[in-house]
Ligand SMILES: Nc1nc2c(ncn2[C@@H]2O[C@H](COP(=O)(O)OP(=O)(O)OP(=O)(O)O)[C@@H](O)[C@H]2O)c(=O)[nH]1
């Protein structure tokens with residue numbers, strides 16, 4: 001049983017000199033704009049309004065860091081979460097897209113405390129071409145990858161397992177590698193935390 005003891009916003013950053021410096025194991029959340037990254041952080045942190053969520057795609061424009069303290073098997077563990085701006089949002093200029101690529105690319109390459117990237121896909125829609133490209137990029141980097149299929153609440157209960165299996169096949173991952181998640185229905189929270197803690201060690 002994993003319990004959240006504390007969760008707090010730390011800071012916003014666009015460049016490495018603005019990243020928080022404490023050597024806390026970090027987990028970053030990537031995915032298409034509007035896929036549900038910020039919602040997933042709120043759900044994992046068991047807070048409604050830790051991170052801003054909105055219906056307007058492209059809401060998150062900077063790197064946003066949050067500190068969470070977990071209790072697992074009577075042990076307290078600090079973990080830092082980083083919410084990243086989404087990709088694949090049509091209404092951005094070329095300059096904005098290039099800024100995004102630099103900001104995210106620099107973060108993924110230079111963030112030594114980054115242990116895991118949660119690659120979020122939409123259980124109903126994904127994986128899109130952009131998702132596949134992101135996963136290719138992540139595959140060549142040191143952090144481990146956890147693939148989560150969110151908004152699984154939108155699928156009929158009887159279809160969820162089949163959908164997860166076919167997403168796993170499409171992504172050529174081992175069975176069980178794609179975890180189902182829903183922020184609305186709070187599904188998959190224990191599995192995602194369990195996997196994150198296993199990887200972080
Ligand atoms: N049904 C359902 N809706 C969700 C879920 N998670 C998020 N949403 C909705 O999806 C929309 C986008 O959620 P966000 O968490 O802001 O998505 P984001 O990936 O952070 O978006 P950007 O910051 O724009 O990249 C909101 O309207 C949420 O309420 C979910 O698990 N199920």
Ligand SMILES: [Mg+2]
Nearest residue numbers: 037038059060
């Ligand atoms: Mg967001």
